[in-house]
Amino acid sequence: MNLLTVRNLGKSFGAVVAARDVGFTLERGEMLAMIGPNGAGKSTVFNMIGGQLRPDRGQVLLDGQEITSNSPQKRFRRGVGRTFQVAQTFLSMTVAENVQMALISCGRESLDLAGPVRVRHRDEALKLLSLVGMADAADRPCSALAYGDVKRVELAIALACRPKLLLMDEPTAGMAPRERSALMDLTASIATSQAVGVLFTEHDMDVVFGHADRVLVLLRGEIIASGAPDEIRQDVRVRQAYLGDAHALDPPQARSPA
Secondary structure, eight states, X not given: OOSEEEEEEEEEETTEEEEEEEEEEEOTTOEEEEEOXXXXXXXXXXXXXXXXXXXXXXXXXXXXXXXXXXXXXHHHHHTEEEEOSSOOOOTTSBHXXXXXXXXXXXXXXXXXXXSXXXXXXXXXXXXXXXXXXXXXXXXXXXXXXXXXXXXXXXXXXXXXXXXXXXXXXXXXXXXXXXXXXXXXXXXXXXXXXXXXXXEEEOSOHHHHHHHXXXXXXXXXXXXXXXXXXXXXXXXXXXXXXXXXXXXXXXXXXXSOOO
């Protein structure tokens, strides 16, 4: 059974069709990239899967169970983790406390906070932080971290409910090239070792073609191509969609100097 099944998703905003009959599947342990030029409908589709938008039609199934009408919070508890283009953390809290709050939410303890938060689930939080390479910063405030480290903390938060599915919206936005590669290497390792399916959107084609097992390409709200990275790189329709940057899909070593 597919981990994620998306069937005929559609969404319009007035006369603008943002998504039309979008359908695909995602397997456990797979890294699936969703790409497309600006305005292609990536964010709309991504937010319908994450629960931030309700589709006008279509279905989203997780492990064969429909979650189309579930709230983001309910999806989180059912095994859908998410990171955002702009990292979402409590800057005034420590790194560990951020992860502990996610663990409290997973356990539906949010309405029972009589005791100090900092002692709840600390050991589990430290294990998650160790997984993403941030255990040494556990007691630092998030506001003191470099942005690449904040992204790692956000990943630990997303992993708090032991997700089956991880949604990553522009995971490397704002990061330096070396940080991008390190974060996506880490994500791929987690996907493989824990059989987590990962769906991510990304503008950096080096990240996409260097880390995705499979790529979906959207244009004007429709999927125009789906396949392995090398197939997508050579697809005529895809290259035409990216004509604003003739070398956007070329491997780094093959690009003409600017």
